[in-house]
Each structure stands twice: as C-alpha cells, then as structure tokens.
Amino acid sequence: MTGKGKSTKHKAQSLKFIDQSDKPKAKRTRGGEILQRPHIIPLTGAMWFFTCFLMFGICSGIQAQSLPVGIPVLEDHFRREQLLGNRDSSLSLMIRPLSKDAALAEGINTYRQLTKKDTLALLPFTWIQQLNSHHPYGWNDGSMIAAKGYQTTFSGGIAADYGPLSIQIKPEFTFAANPGYEGYPQDGYPVVWRDYYQFYNNIDLPERNGSSRYMRIDPGQSSIKYNYKEFSLGASTENLWWGPGERNSLLMSNTAPGFIHLTLNTNKPFQTKIGSFEGQFVWGRLDGTNYSPTQIKDYLFAMSNLYAPKKDEWRHFSGITITYQPKWLPGLFAGFARSSQVYNDDVNSIGDVLPFFSSFGRGIDEAKPVGSPDRYTSLFFRWLMKEANAEFYFEYGHNDQSKTFPDFVKNPDAGRAYIFGVKKIFALSSDEQHIMASIELSQLGQNQENELFLNPNSWYIDENVRHGYTNRGQMLGAGIGPGAEIQSLEVLWFKGLKSIGLQLERNVHNQDYFFYTYTPSKDFRRHWVDIGYSAVGSWDFKNIVVNAKLAAINSLNYQWFLFQEPGDPYWMKGRDRFNFHARVGVSYFFK
Template identity: 45%
Template sequence: MRLNNKIMLAAVLAMVSFDAGAQSVPVGSMIDGLLRREQLLGKLDSSVSLFIRPVFYPAPVTASGNADSTRTGSEVRNNIGKVTSRGKASFGLLPVAWTQQYNARAPYGWNDGPMIPARGYQTMLTGGLYASYGPLSLQLKPEYVFAENKAYEGFPIYADEFRSGVYYGMYNHLDVPERFGNGSYSKLSWGQSSIRFTVRPVSVALSNENLWWGPGQRNSLLMSNNAAGFKHLSLSTVKPVRTIIGSFEAQVIAGRLEGSGFTPPGTDMTYAGTLLYNPKNDDWRYLSGIIAVYTPKWVPGLFLGIARTFMVYHDEIGNGVADYLPFLSPLQKKNVGEEDNKGRDQQSSVYARWFFKEVGAEMYVEYGRTDHAYNLRDLTVQPAHSSAYVFGISKVLAINNAPKQHLLVNVEITEMRSTKSNVIREGGIWYVHDRVRHGYTNRGEIIGAGIGTGGGLVSAGLNWFSGLKTIGLSVERYEHNADFYYFAFDDRIPEHRWIDQSIQAFSTWDYRGLVFSAKLQAIKSNNYQWYVDPADPDQGNIKYNFHSEVGILYRF
C-alpha cells in the first residue's frame, strides 16, 4: 500500500510545478496575435489550442523544441512585462499602453474591451505591475477610458409607431444603449487585473480580465473582449494536460455582470396608448460557464472543444449547488424539468480547429445554440434552430529570399441571424432573453460576438508580418441586426437592410522599447439605421463614416 501511495505521489508531482505564478497575455493584445501567427509557422507548442484566452506565459512558448521559440519567447516576455526574480519572489512593471480612437459620424468597431460605442474622440490608458511569491501572483493593471461621446443620428424612434414598437420589443430585453449618456463618458476600472494561485497545470484566480473562448479571430459567440472585463472566479489549466489519449484544457468561471445604467432613446414613446419603454431592474447577473478542449494524440493539430454558459439575475439564483453550477445539468431540456421557469438563459457552443504546421494553414469553426434542444430528436430534426456559427481559414505564405518575413491570408464568416424555424417556434434570438432582460451583456455591451444580435460579418484580410511588425489590408461586409429587419419590415425588400461595407489598413511596428499601432477604416453604410426615405425608396439612406485607431506601448 505504501509503495502504491509513493507511486501515486510521484505521478502527481510529475504533473504539477510549484514555480512562480503564471503571467497572462491580455486578450486582444499584439502578443495575442503574435502567438497565433507563430503557431502556424510551427514555432509554438502545437498542443495549445488557443481556445481559452488569455493564455499564460510561458506555457505556449516553451515546448516547441526549436530555436525560433526562444526568440518568440523573448518577445512575449518583453511585451507582457519586465520581471525581476529573487528566489521565490518576482516583481515587475507592466507595459504602459495608450490607445486613441476616433469615429467621424457614428460609433463603429468592436473587440476593444472597456472602450464604448461612441462618436468622436475616445482614449484608453493602462499600465501596472506584476508580483509573485511562489505559486501566488498579483497582476494589477487598471484601465481608464474617456470618450467624447458626441451626439449622432440614431434610430428614428419617432418615425413609425409600429417599427418603434418592434425596436423596443427587442431592446427592452437587451442592455445595449444607443448612447452612453448625453455628455462625455469616463470610467476607471480594474481592467486586466487578477490575483492568482497557480500549481501547474492548474490555476485558481479572482480576476477582472477579459476572456475569449473559441477559435474565432473577429468574433466569438460566447466570450470575447467586446465588452469590459467582468469580475469572476476561475479554475483554469495554464497549459495542456497530457494523457495517453491526448491533451486536455479547461476553464470554469463564475462571474458578476453589471448593467449599463443608461436608457434607450425615446422613453416616452407610446404605441396604441401603451408606453413602449419597460425599465429594467438594477439587479446584477450571475454568469457561470465551462469550456473544455481535447487534442487527440493521433491527429496532430486538431482541437475539439465544447462550452456552455448560464446567466440569471442574482435574486433568482437559488440555494443549491446545481443553481451555482448549472452547466453541469443535462443538455436536453426533457431531462432538466422546469428549465424554462427558472429564469435563466443559456448558450452553448462546439468548436473545431485544425492547423497544418507543415503548410502553415488552419481552418476553424464554432457552432452555437442559444436555446438547447428538448431532446435528441429535436436536435437532429432542426439542428439549425437558434443556431449561429463562425467559420474561418488562414494561410501563411512564404516570401522568397526573406525567411523571417511572411504573408498571412485570413477569411472569416460569422452569422447570427435567426433561422426560419423561429417563425413557427419561439426562441432563437441570440443574446436576447425574456426573463434576463439585460441580455448577454456587461456594462452595456455584448460579451459574445461584437457584431451583435442578428448580425452577419464577412471579413477577408492580407497582411505582411515579421515578428511583431505587421502591415495589412482587409475588407468587410457587416449586416446589422437582420432579426430586427425581419420583424419590422413585412415587405422584406432588400432596400431596408442595413449593411456596412468597409476597407481598412492597419499596422504594428516595434522600435526598441516602443510599439506603435494604427488602423484607418473607411465605411459605407447602406440604409443606415434601416431607414429608407418613403418618397425615394430606390435611393436608400447612404452614410459615410471614418474609424481610426492609434496606439503606443512602452516596454520597461
């Protein structure tokens, strides 16, 4: 018995490491993109899925087994903070980053964390410190945002009573204000701060960091950095756990979502004598979720994942373990009981990513449902009901006589609109919920796909890169809330669709201790705010917009 116990203890000690706490790579940062590019080149650990972000240094950069990983690891180290170690203790300053954004006519853009949808000038400043002692680590990285938040031409709420009724019918159940107040906006938050206890390969944290789940690069259905980070507890793997059948990664979260505190326009609007605006309560929401990823040992580069989230108002949580960990409940409604009466909203997704190191290519997909099936028959008969998807491909191209320079081609498609089955059965509008009336949001922005409820995006890009340096060009077609279009316009004529077409140039460039970034985007909005002049419907409602971003990061 003692021998068996010693063998078991030795096996456990072989799996864990009591070194300094893991340091995270912020979601959406320049290093975040670098890791993915370098993995396609075969310079990073091929068992890391990148489905669960932030990733933790040094896990993805220490197991690739080639000399280039040393260079990449050095770049990661330099760009997430300069750390000095003495024995079990470490201390360092995190990079200071200053981001500026400008929207000429109307709000545009997503996946920018605490920055809000706003017209005019907006800026964000962040920096901080990192400290650790043994397995305990502290990352203090607050974020400050200021937005000019100028008035702009919003939804024509008083133009048509019926369509205003449809507008409120949807946005009474979704907290995404058209404008964050009537004046300038400022907010100081915990940003990407965390307290973490790490015993590799597992880490327990109290964190405010942004999370990203899944393989998508422009959108993620369940978790992204579109909204500000939210306070949460997490239990995560910081590196793949290897077994005889392959590798596993996972994360469990329990968090707190807040409302925006702002109202939609025209709160005094009525329809048939009834006030359209229905105020939301001010209770916070409890969000719980899990994601698990499996990498088969026999299929290198293939990653398979599944994720599930539940959201409920704090006052309606319940007192049982199953109320705090509802993602452990059966996937089929028939096995849950009175699920529809529990006042909670759930989303689920499955993922797949297959990258081919030999040719520097990948393809990936996320398929999600916002209303789980009643039983297996329901799922097989109508698999598209309440569904959405993200699909993408990327390919790295070599440049002759320039071994350290490459081109990257990427195409990604996201579709969020309701399917035809929604006509004959309820459910199926992403991020909107009858009982949880703030919807799947935090502080006024959706925490899933940034294109929002009913949105659709086709994006294609080409960029040159060498390490952190990038220069690129991309084009996008973005349809705003097709679900609103289908509900509000009985004629279904294409002239009422609100579709943006855009082209953008972007670049990142590092020089000594500085990293510069810039993006310039020109947008043509067809039928802006779904509005068409009844006197001349063929002309449409075309508006032009300009979005720009400039950033500078200083590495100590």
C-alpha cells in the same frame, strides 16, 4: 409584436418624443457657455475590495501572470508564429488569456524583472486612442464603450510571484467624449419603433452610454491566483476569450469590459496518455446599465411608453470550456463551451447557477419558466497545419436550452449560430517575410425559413434575463451583436512584429429584427449593411510597438431606414451614411 404588415399605413403624428430627463447638472462659464460634468463612474464596492485585495498582495510579496486578451500586436504575432511552426503546437489558443508561463515558454516576454529573485515585474504600458466620425463602430476593445467621437484608454501595472501565489495589477483608465449622434430614426413609423423596442427591451445595448462625457477606472486585467502544476485557482477581472475565432466568439470575447469572477483553469496543457487538455471554469458577476435602448428616453405608442425598464439586479454568470488535442492527431483541437446567467433574486437551485448541473433542454413545445436562466452552448475545433502554414476553424452554437436532443437532430438550424475561418501564410523570397491571407465568416441571424425568425428570439436576447448576454451594456459574445452576420477578408504582409495589410468587411446588422419587422410588408430593401475598407499595420521600435487601423465604412440603409415619397421609384437609395474609424495603439515594454 403584431400588426407589422400595416406599418406603412401608420401616421407619424401618432408618436410623441419626450426629452431625456437624466442629464447631469451643468454649470455656465463666464462667457455663458454651458459645460456638462463628465460622466464619471465610480468603482463599485466589489471593485474597491478587489483592488485593495490586490494591493495587499503586493505589499505582502505576492504576485501575477498572463498575456491579456486584446493586447496589441502580440496575440496576432503568437498565432502567426504558431502557423509557421515556430511556436508550441500543443497550445490551442482557444482559451485565453495565455498564462505568463505559456508566453515565456514561447519567447514572449512582456515583463521587466525588478528584483534579483524575479518576484516583482513591470507590465507593458499601453495607450490606445480611437475615433468614430459619425456613429459607434468597433468591437473587441475591452473597457472602451460604443461611442461616436474620440475615446482613449491607458493601462499599465505590475506583476509578482511568491511561491505558488501570483498576482497581477493592471488597471485601465477610459475616457470617451461620447457625444450624441444620429441614432434610430425619429421620423420612422411608430409600429417600427414598437418592433425595435420588442427586441431591445430584452437586451442591454443602449445607443449611447449616458448623456455626457464618460470616464472610468477599472481593475482591468488584474488577478490573484494560486498555482499548482498545470492548474490555477483564483479571482480575476481579466477579459476572457473562448473559441477559435479571431474577429468574433459566440460565448466569450473582449467586447465588454472584464467582469469580476472566480476561475479554475489550466495554465498550460494537461498531458495524459490520450492527449492534452485545457480548460476553464468561471463564476462571476455581471452588471447592467439603466439606459434606454435609444437616445430618446421615452417614446409613446398608443399612449403607452415603449421603454420597459429592466430590473435593478446583478446577475450570476457561470461558464465552462474544455479543449482536447488527440495524441494521434497533432494540430487538431476540439472543444466545447457552456454558459449560464440568471438574476441573483431568481436563483432557486445550484442548477440555475452552474450550467453543467442542468439538463440539456426542454421539449420544443414547452414554455420557458419565468425567471429561468439564459444558457448557451457551443462546439468548436481548430486544425493547425504547420507543414502547410495554414489553419481552419469552426464554432457552432445554440442559444439557450430551447430543445431536447431529438428536437435538435430534427431541426439543427433553430437557434443556431456559427463562425468559420481559414488562414494561410505564404513565404516570400526575402528572408523572414511572409504574406498571410485570412477569411472569417460569422452568422448569428436565424434561418429565414425557420418559424423562429418570426419571434424576437435572437442570440443574446432573453425575455427572462432582460439584460441579455451583456456586461455593462456591451456584448459578452460576438461583438457584432444579435442577428448579425459578417464576412471578413484580410491580406497582410509581415516580418516579425512588423505588418502592413488591408481588410475588407461586410457587416449586416440584426437580420432577425429586419425580418421580424419587414417580412409582413414584403419590404426587403432595408437591410442595414456596412461595407468597410481598412488599412492596418504594426511596427516595433526597440521597446515600443505601434499599431494602427484606418477604416472607411459606408453604412447602407443606416438604421434600416428608407423613406419613400409618392412617385418615388421602388428601388431607391436609402439613408446612407459614411463613418471614418481610426484606432492607434502604442505599447511600451520595459526591458
């Protein structure tokens, strides 16, 4: 990516668009209207095998257990109750999903037993609907995709236990209208398009997931495990969450759909003489999409197509996370996480697959070998202060193993990212009513003064593992994506499961791309900033829990676009867009 300083001097006629050629076949109705077939994605062989394996387990009397990541209302309720001192403070909540045993111990029962021996239970039925009026918005939504318009997901299932074996079947059905929308500006300068592809050729984050409606059935939050005391071993497609953050997590969130994996984890804190430990190791498979970064499949620059298709190969993913609560410091949790991904055909040793069998890093001047794994490391803590009804937390991470430890000490800002949050609950005079105030800051953009910001070396982007840190076209880590930063403020009234609140967010999109592209021309007017104002709430009616979020989002300089005609003032208004985001969920608990 060179020559950016002359971006304003390139003429628009040097570019050429070629229409998408991967559109599905359409049929014409009697009235002449053309209807496209919905974009139905079948289960892969591995998914079919896993689903049949789970069904075999149920027929054999085997069964399951967890509080899924992202289940509406309950996770937030659990965390608030822990701050109030009404729940076990030995649970870090930094490795999720919570096991059924941990949830039941805290009074959260999402199961209806169907037999006297408690060997079969119904799981909650959940229906979530979402709408974006102008462009995709939202993250931490699991099987949903990034799309404009309407989409919905249904989930329900059964769980069972038989001796040490447990099984959970909770498939998810997702439908999205997925219409086209105003994406990266076609009237932008060609050199800017070139720089955009320099970034997004190395990560699987397409603007649009296909060219038609989207429908898919996934195994969802399903698992089969063997349990022994505080430990579980098994296979799962559940979403995972590592770290203390609520809006974002550096290494593992539920923005992307869950992926099939083997897991060895604690199902409750493991007590020792020096304190308690929680942990998880996973080894799984990540898949990609074959969609181009923009809705324009082919874009020619200097007679060459900017889009470089990624290899059609699945990826090994492995990760480990461990948390520790010192016996002498109740309420303090410290932990680390490390992950690695590599294409299946690039595996040369066990160190390529298992992150804890490899060294910390290379020297800062050493080139990254072709085909080498893409690795991430983070350290984090959460300090729960029950007496003050408050908590604060912090996560600090580094992308890949780009440096040795001495290099890190000399320049800790290179390749770093962090998340910081604080939360406080205030009691009201009315019984059991409270006000909660919380702030969370996430920073993934690189330091502008660091020489690395002049290279497309953002978090989650990798030149060897060119699908980046994604699964099926969505982020595994922080949902805000590469180079972004976000500040979130929330004030919430709550009483039990009932809550009403307001959120204010400032989301700055991919600052690394912005500085890479526009620093040479000294044009610092184009930051793409979303200002979001949201009303949130939840309410329970006997067996039913309803939650909703209504957000007004003003996207300033949408897609970093600002076009200045001769005679226009320097400080002019960019291409601003308004987006209305609505999300409504209904959960029915069988009691």
